[in-house]
Amino acid sequence: MSIYNPLPILKGLWTTLKSVVERPVTLQYPEEKRVMVERFKGRHHLRRYDNGLEKCIGCALCAAACPADAIFVEASENTDDVRFSPGERYSSTYEINLMRCIYCGYCEDACPTQAIELGKDYELSYTEKRNSIITREGLLDQVPDGGAPTPQKVEPGKFDRSIPDMPDPK
Amino acid sequence: MSETTGMILEWSIKAAVVTVICLIGFAYTTYYERRFLARIQVRIGPNRAGPWGLLQPVADGVKLIFKEELIPQKAYKFAFMLAPILTMMPAIIVMGVVPWGTEVQMFGRTVELGISNDLNVGILYILSVTSIAVYGIVLAGWSSNNKYAMLGGLRSTAQMISYELALGLSFLPPIMLAGSMSLADIVRGQQDLAWYFIPLLPTAIVFFIAVLAEVNRSPFDMPEAEQELVAGYHTEYSGMKFALFFMGEYVKMFSMSAVFSTLFLGGFAGPWVDQLPWLGPIYLLLKIIFCLGLMIWIRATLPRFRYDRLMGFGWKVLLPFALINIVLTALIITLFGL
Numbered sequence: 001m002s003i004y005n006p007l008p009i010l011k012g013l014w015t016t017l018k019s020v021v022e023r024p025v026t027l028q029y030p031e032e033k034r035v036m037v038e039r040f041k042g043r044h045h046l047r048r049y050d051n052g053l054e055k056c057i058g059c060a061l062c063a064a065a066c067p068a069d070a071i072f073v074e075a076s077e078n079t080d081d082v083r084f085s086p087g088e089r090y091s092s093t094y095e096i097n098l099m100r101c102i103y104c105g106y107c108e109d110a111c112p113t114q115a116i117e118l119g120k121d122y123e124l125s126y127t128e129k130r131n132s133i134i135t136r137e138g139l140l141d142q143v144p145d146g147g148a149p150t151p152q153k154v155e156p157g158k159f160d161r162s163i164p165d166m167p168d169p170k
Numbered sequence: 171m172s173e174t175t176g177m178i179l180e181w182s183i184k185a186a187v188v189t190v191i192c193l194i195g196f197a198y199t200t201y202y203e204r205r206f207l208a209r210i211q212v213r214i215g216p217n218r219a220g221p222w223g224l225l226q227p228v229a230d231g232v233k234l235i236f237k238e239e240l241i242p243q244k245a246y247k248f249a250f251m252l253a254p255i256l257t258m259m260p261a262i263i264v265m266g267v268v269p270w271g272t273e274v275q276m277f278g279r280t281v282e283l284g285i286s287n288d289l290n291v292g293i294l295y296i297l298s299v300t301s302i303a304v305y306g307i308v309l310a311g312w313s314s315n316n317k318y319a320m321l322g323g324l325r326s327t328a329q330m331i332s333y334e335l336a337l338g339l340s341f342l343p344p345i346m347l348a349g350s351m352s353l354a355d356i357v358r359g360q361q362d363l364a365w366y367f368i369p370l371l372p373t374a375i376v377f378f379i380a381v382l383a384e385v386n387r388s389p390f391d392m393p394e395a396e397q398e399l400v401a402g403y404h405t406e407y408s409g410m411k412f413a414l415f416f417m418g419e420y421v422k423m424f425s426m427s428a429v430f431s432t433l434f435l436g437g438f439a440g441p442w443v444d445q446l447p448w449l450g451p452i453y454l455l456l457k458i459i460f461c462l463g464l465m466i467w468i469r470a471t472l473p474r475f476r477y478d479r480l481m482g483f484g485w486k487v488l489l490p491f492a493l494i495n496i497v498l499t500a501l502i503i504t505l506f507g508l
Contacts, residue, residue, distance in 0.1 A: 009472065016210045016471045026214040 041103045041118040044096055046139040049164075052147025054084050054140065055115030057162045058091035065110035070100035080159075082151040087162025090150075094136040098124055112163055176279065184285050185266075192262045195424040195458075196417050197227035202459070203466050210470040231413070239409035242315055249313035254407065254414035257306030260299045261422035267292040268428045269354045271438045271450020283438070283450055287354035293341050294351060296429055297334075300384065303422065304330045307403050310415070314406035322402025325477060329390065332484035333383035339492035340377035343370050343499040344433045357437035367434040369502065373495045374434040376488055378464070381430060383484065385422045388469035390480060427461035428454065435460075 027034055036042070047055045058075025076092035084090035107116050116139075126132055143149045201216070201223070208215030216223040241250060271283030289295060304327055311323015344366050345351055348359035360366055367374040383390040404415045431437060435457045438450030475483065 012471045013467065016467065019212050020206075020209045022212050024209070024214045025212050028214075 036120040036122070040120055040122075041105050043098070043119055043121040043124055043134070044101075044107070044139055045117050045119045045141055046091075046094065046136070047115055047117060048141050048144060048147065048150075049086075050144055050147055051152075052143045052149055053086055053152065053159065054090060054150055055113045056091045056094065056111075057085050057087050057113055057115070058089040058094075059112060059162075060091075061110040061112060062107035062116050065106040066101075067104060067106060068100045068102045070097045070102075071095070071107060072097075080156045081153050083154050083159060084150040084152075085162075086159035086164055089162070091136065094139060095133050096139065097133050098126075099132040180279065180281060181285065184281075188265050188270075188285060189262055192265055192421050192424060193417070196420040197231065199420045199424055199462055200230070200416075201227050202462060203469075206463060206466045207470050210467070234413040235410060237409040237412075239411060240406070242406050244315045245406065246313040246315070249309045250406075251411075253306045253310035253313060254411045254418070255306070256309060257303050257418035258414045258421070260302040260306075261418050261425055264296055264299055264422075264425040265428060267295050267353055268425070268432055268454075269357055269438060269450075270454055271443070272447045274447045283447060284354075288352050290350070290352050292351055292353040293345060297338055297341065300422075300426075301330075301334060303418065306418070310407070311403040314403075316406050318400045319403050319405045322405070326386065326403060329383055329386075329480060329484070332481060333380045333390070333488070336376055336484065336488035336492045337380035337384055339489070339496060340373050340380060341433070342496050343373045346496070346499050346503060353432050353437070356433060357439055360436045361439050365434065365436040365439075370434065370495070370499065372491070373499070374430075376492050376495060377434065378430060379488060380492075381426045382465065382468065383480075385426055385465075386419060387423065387465050389472040389474050391469075391474060423462060423465060424458060427458040427465070430461050431457035 049055060058073060060071075060073040060075065063069075063071040063073045072093065072095045073091050074093035075089040078084055078086075078088060078090050103118065105118050108114075108118055204226070205215040205223070216226040219225040219229045241247060266285045267287070267289050269284040269287035273280050273282050275281070286292075307326045307330075308323045311319045311321075311326070314320070344356055344359075347363065347366060347369070348356040350356065350359070356366075363369070382388075404412055407415060431454060436453075437457075438454045440449060440453035443449045443453060
């Protein structure tokens with residue numbers, strides 16, 4: 001652009017003037033929230049089966065797969081009287097350190113029961129350092145309609161397989 | 171109440187009113203700029219503080235008042251304190267000669283709208299007063315004892331001096347057409363003929379460019395080129411002293427817009443202004459808002475000039491162009507017998 005040629009300058013002025021009538025792209029954040037794309041990886045969720053049992057069986061494969069060492073899992077025994085998940089064991093402690101997590105989604109891939117999934121939540125701020133560790137209670141989904149909260153008392157022998165038959169494995 | 175007391179009172183009140191208008195003008199120029207700039211950049215701009223963000227300037231002001239004021243240890247303190255005042259003051263007192271309207275009847279007196287509309291050296295006054303602001307900037311740059319501030323100050327001096335010539339020469343054609351240096355006469359001349367930007371379009375353009383350079387607006391915002399000079403001459407300033415520079419810049423935008431409106435856009439003139447004198451200030455304000463909009467629009471569009479190009483443009487293009495304009499104006503006056 002030469003400053004001695006006014007035409008490109010006028011063209012530029014016209015371009016900026018046109019953008020005045022465009023709709024602003026700004027989102028009024030706390031009131032309006034951006035709809036996240038399909039493959040967005042936000043905070044983790046621990047999923048449940050339809051009957052309310054937790055999918056997580058405490059195998060700690062996610063912790064093994066985690067490249068940032070952000071996951072800590074401690075498993076305990078299930079009994080038919082106090083049953084959290086199908087099979088032998090459930091995760092009695094499940095902690096994710098959000099300051100270490102890099103949201104790579106390897107835990108999702110490693111999980112044999114598709115118990116852990118990365119959701120769409122992105123408002124993860126906290127004002128105290130200890131709140132950066134998110135526990136089992138924070139990660140578990142709500143009990144679905146028609147399901148019962150864990151621990152459940154179930155009829156013996158019904159949920160003896162850790163990894164139930166999946167009709168349509170993905 | 172004697173005539174003298176009344177006159178002193180009237181003038182003091184008018185001066186106070188004009189100063190307040192300038193300061194409110196400053197506050198809302200920043201708001202206007204931020205909103206308009208945002209719309210050009212397809213954003214919304216400040217809209218949280220108060221309805222439509224109208225209290226944003228107040229919030230900014232309160233923030234600046236409570237900021238810590240730092241003075242560098244090796245700064246020359248007297249000049250350091252003086253500089254913001256020197257930059258700020260001329261910007262406001264320029265408004266002293268800008269006519270806001272004709273006469274109105276108030277409290278049993280005939281009150282002239284404007285402080286000194288008919289000052290017969292009005293234009294000279296504007297030229298001399300606006301030049302003082304350069305000292306403020308140079309002093310700020312030098313007394314800060316900071317190389318960025320120094321370079322910003324030096325650039326600013328060079329720029330303002332170069333563009334002042336084109337500015338001064340562009341004042342001449344309206345003077346020639348109106349046959350007077352008083353701004354009130356120039357407005358009257360435009361009521362008789364036409365708004366001067368019609369017969370004097372090239373001069374108006376040169377004047378506007380020179381004003382942009384004079385108030386250090388983009389694309390001539392060389393003294394505060396962020397990318398190279400941190401913040402230019404006010405790098406070391408904080409708190410209210412920074413606010414004064416900021417204020418000086420925006421008030422100068424405001425008052426130079428007023429001068430431009432008066433010289434080329436008919437000033438306070440407009441339909442029915444003779445019957446209703448109070449329309450004068452409103453018309454002038456609308457024209458000022460229009461000029462400010464132009465400045466903001468240009469800022470949003472053009473990148474900054476390189477320093478040597480800036481100088482080259484000022485000396486090799488604007489100055490000869492302004493001289494030619496004077497010759498052309500003289501020709502027009504002679505040919506059409508204006």
